[in-house]
Amino acid sequence: MPLMPARNDGNRFVNPVPTKVGGLSLMFKIGPRFFFGARARSPRAPLGPFYTDPRDYAARPASGLRITWFGHASSLVEMEGIRVLIDPVWDERAAPTQWAGPKRFFPPPLALEDLPPIDVILISHDHYDHLGAGTIQRLVQIESTRDARWVTTLGVGKILSGFGVSADRCCELNWTESVKVGSVAVTALPARHFSGRGLFNRFETLWASFALLGPNHRVYYGADSGEWNGFRDIGERFGPFDLTMLEIGASNPLWADVHMGPEGAVRSFRALGGHGLLMPIHWGLFDLALHHWRQPIESISQVDGLKLWSPRPGVPSEVVPDEEIRSDWWR
Numbered sequence: 001m002p003l004m005p006a007r008n009d010g011n012r013f014v015n016p017v018p019t020k021v022g023g024l025s026l027m028f029k030i031g032p033r034f035f036f037g038a039r040a041r042s043p044r045a046p047l048g049p050f051y052t053d054p055r056d057y058a059a060r061p062a063s064g065l066r067i068t069w070f071g072h073a074s075s076l077v078e079m080e081g082i083r084v085l086i087d088p089v090w091d092e093r094a095a096p097t098q099w100a101g102p103k104r105f106f107p108p109p110l111a112l113e114d115l116p117p118i119d120v121i122l123i124s125h126d127h128y129d130h131l132g133a134g135t136i137q138r139l140v141q142i143e144s145t146r147d148a149r150w151v152t153t154l155g156v157g158k159i160l161s162g163f164g165v166s167a168d169r170c171c172e173l174n175w176t177e178s179v180k181v182g183s184v185a186v187t188a189l190p191a192r193h194f195s196g197r198g199l200f201n202r203f204e205t206l207w208a209s210f211a212l213l214g215p216n217h218r219v220y221y222g223a224d225s226g227e228w229n230g231f232r233d234i235g236e237r238f239g240p241f242d243l244t245m246l247e248i249g250a251s252n253p254l255w256a257d258v259h260m261g262p263e264g265a266v267r268s269f270r271a272l273g274g275h276g277l278l279m280p281i282h283w284g285l286f287d288l289a290l291h292h293w294r295q296p297i298e299s300i301s302q303v304d305g306l307k308l309w310s311p312r313p314g315v316p317s318e319v320v321p322d323e324e325i326r327s328d329w330w331r
Contacts, residue, residue, distance in 0.1 A: 003190060003233055005174045006154070012203035013154070016175075016190040017228050019257045021202070030254065030290065041292050043105055047329075050314040052110035057316065065217045065242060065319040069311055070109055071285035073130055073223065075245070076316075080214035082119040082182040085148075086221060088112075088139065091132035094286045096197065098134070102286040105293065109314025115144045120181050123152040124223035125195050125207035126159055129250075129286055136163040151179055151186050155205030159197070175208060185213045189234055191225035193258045211238040217319075220272065222246040224282065226257045227264045231271035240275035243309060243319050248296035249283030259289075262300040269306075277309035277319065284313070284330060294330055301326065 007014045052068060061078050068076040070088075077084040090108045095101020112135070121139065123131055139145045140163070150160060150170040157170045171179050173188035180186075188208040196202035211234070212219040220234070220241045235241070246268055251261030260268055262280070269278045283296045301308065311317040312327040 003176055003230060003237065005176055006190070006206050013195070013206050014203075015192050015194070016230055017192060019192055019194075019226065020255075021194045021258055022255050030252075037290065038287050041290070042287050043293060047106040048109075048313070050106055050109040050312065050329075052114075052314040052316065054110065054114040054116070057116035061316075061318055063318040063320050065219070066316050067243070067279070067311070067319060068110075068316045069279070069281070069313055071104075071106065071313050072249075072283070073124075073247070073281050075281070076115075076118075077212060077219060078316075079212065079217045079219065080183045082184055083116060084120040084122055084181075084184075084186070084212060085115070085118050085145075086122045087124055087130040087223070088121065088135050089129060089132040090135040090138070091128075094129035094132070094288070096128065102129070102288055105285050105287075106313070112138050113142050113144075115142070118145045118148045120186060121145065121148050121150050122186065122210060122221075123150070123156055123160065124191075124210065124221070125153060125193065126156050126197055126205050127195065127224070128197065129288065130223070131156070131159065133163055136160060136165065140164040140166075149179070149181055151181075153188060153206035153208045155195075159205070173208070174206065183214050185211075187211045187213065187238065189238070190228075190230055191223055192228040193224045193226070209234075211241075213238060217242050220244045222268070222281075224258065225260060225268075227260045227268055229271075231268050235271065235273035235275075239273045241272065242276045242321065243279055244269055244272055244276060245279045245281050247282030248280040248300055249291075249293075250286075250288035251296070252289050252291070262296045265300060266303055266306060276321070277307050277324065279309045297330055 178187040246265040248262040251259040
């Protein structure tokens, strides 16, 4: 499957392969189960506490690659001497308002003001669980992100600008385009998903996965995506990856085209080449589907022969070849 820049159909971007995305009819179908079943799906007791010691960032990673997972899709990647903050959401809810909608299962392990100096803030797409308005508005005001480069997808720069990000600090990428920060190339790649911060502006901004490519380490961030046959080409062209970050939560057979789930993550990891370690993301923080909150990690943890890298939230963790991390904080 050749990797190509995204195509447009009028003012709407098009997925790399035919993709079914549910609309109002799907919302009416699952709405009552989603809204009235949240309590049964969510943790019965508070999770954590989770805490990141800011002093841990004083020393650079001995392995050259260190990840701090803050829950869901938010992570800090330290590699090749730079720091990349991925899809930061410190907001209380993944929703248009902060008084209703999916609420965090636990507070952020680290205050935004305690972040170490950040070189890149990477935003994969405009959905609320990946782009929180309150988080962006705070990030533009703090010292540690003053010199950060904002890297995102086509059309999302306008949203960021509305939250205070200067246009001259923001770089929008189409699929297959790259920007170099230090010795790391940040390359936007196709994903099978959609965009929109409302029901009536879907597909108007682009969504993407990303490869972070340095002279010594390679990381793939799958962001949000359903399975598709381009993963093999991504692995062949940009791998082998030391760490592959793939979503496992918020899935359901009704929207399998746009969220792969744990079984799909295993297949996609193997299609990407199956090298290095698999880091499950997009789980453990928000109730965004109909499954129990632990189901995705329970499912993928049972797969034999899978090199899983799943740290405790908030703990800066070194990535060492072939060394798994299977934190059981969620049990």
